[in-house]
Amino acid sequence: MKTTLVINPKGGAGKTTVAINLASYFATSGIPTTVMDYDPQGSSLNWLRQRPMHLTRIHPANAAPAKPGRMRSMDMRVPEDTRQLVIDAPAGASGLLLQEMLSRTNCILIPVAPSSIDIHATANFIRDLLLAGRIRANNIRLAVVANRVRKSLPVYQPLERFLNSLNLPLVSRLDDSDVYVSAAETGVGVFEMEFAASVAERQQFMPIAEWVDSPKLIVDPKVPSLLPFHPAISVPGRSGLRVVTKGFPAP
Ligand SMILES: Nc1ncnc2c1ncn2[C@@H]1O[C@H](COP(=O)(O)OP(=O)(O)OP(=O)(O)O)[C@@H](O)[C@H]1O
Numbered sequence: 013m014k015t016t017l018v019i020n021p022k023g024g025a026g027k028t029t030v031a032i033n034l035a036s037y038f039a040t041s042g043i044p045t046t047v048m049d050y051d052p053q054g055s056s057l058n059w060l061r062q063r064p065m066h067l068t069r070i071h072p073a074n075a076a077p078a079k080p081g082r083m084r085s086m087d088m089r090v091p092e093d094t095r096q097l098v099i100d101a102p103a104g105a106s107g108l109l110l111q112e113m114l115s116r117t118n119c120i121l122i123p124v125a126p127s128s129i130d131i132h133a134t135a136n137f138i139r140d141l142l143l144a145g146r147i148r149a150n151n152i153r154l155a156v157v158a159n160r161v162r163k164s165l166p167v168y169q170p171l172e173r174f175l176n177s178l179n180l181p182l183v184s185r186l187d188d189s190d191v192y193v194s195a196a197e198t199g200v201g202v203f204e205m206e207f208a209a210s211v212a213e214r215q216q217f218m219p220i221a222e223w224v225d226s227p228k229l230i231v232d233p234k235v236p237s238l239l240p241f242h243p244a245i246s247v248p249g250r251s252g253l254r255v256v257t258k259g260f261p262a263p
């Protein structure tokens with residue numbers, strides 16, 4: 013069984029969107045697939061409840077922290093025939109819950125929303141993950157997905173340079189598109205939607221599925237610097253972000 017953890021400590025980065033589309037891709041390819049939702053909001057499990065009966069079944073596993081009277085171990089059971097397990101992480105996961113998710117996974121996908129605040133937080137999360145050592149020790153593969161990309165908002169360059177410096181791939185860019193929203197609302201993935209209406213989204217999502225499905229490569233992320241990610245530090249001379257200080261002449 014291959015396990016992919018979709019995680020970002022920031023809320024709304026696109027974790028559930030990536031997790032459900034990945035799961036639906038595997039399911040439509042005939043691969044027994046389970047979605048494990050660690051989020052008490054249960055967005056992926058809700059998506060599964062909307063799933064039309066005629067589509068290939070995806071098994072639901074609820075790994076959200078236990079409520080009184082609930083047997084967590086029963087809810088989070090993964091069928092033995094599962095070949096692809098996709099884990100949807102909650103925002104802000106840390107401590108034991110984060111360790112538990114990391115201990116299960118072979119691959120990590122990190123979707124990032126296009127704001128400098130999100131990019132900053134995500135880069136620091138990646139740095140902390142790598143510094144903690146489990147990624148290297150367990151040979152976990154890690155990739156980033158730029159999500160909700162808008163041409164008018166070219167904010168990903170500093171993140172790309174940061175990832176390059178760590179030998180980590182930016183595996184795809186997903187447009188800001190209503191197709192993902194309606195897929196989420198109707199229990200399907202972009203690969204299960206009308207072809208003509210989802211061509212661009214399929215093309216953009218394919219590299220993610222291929223990356224997860226590719227044979228295990230030797231992972232060699234570089235050890236990051238202990239400095240927190242800061243565009244001005246990691247990209248000297250970058251012109252996109254400028255600190256405007258009173259008294260400086262206009263450029
Ligand atoms: N590429 C996209 N284009 C358009 N809408 C998107 C895209 N990705 C995500 N969304 C929408 O943005 C919202 C947040 O996405 P999503 O739920 O996947 O994020 P999340 O990281 O799982 O959030 P949370 O931290 O709350 O679990 C949802 O309404 C989703 O439909």
Ligand SMILES: [Mg+2]
Pocket residue numbers: 027028029051055100101102
């Ligand atoms: Mg979510």
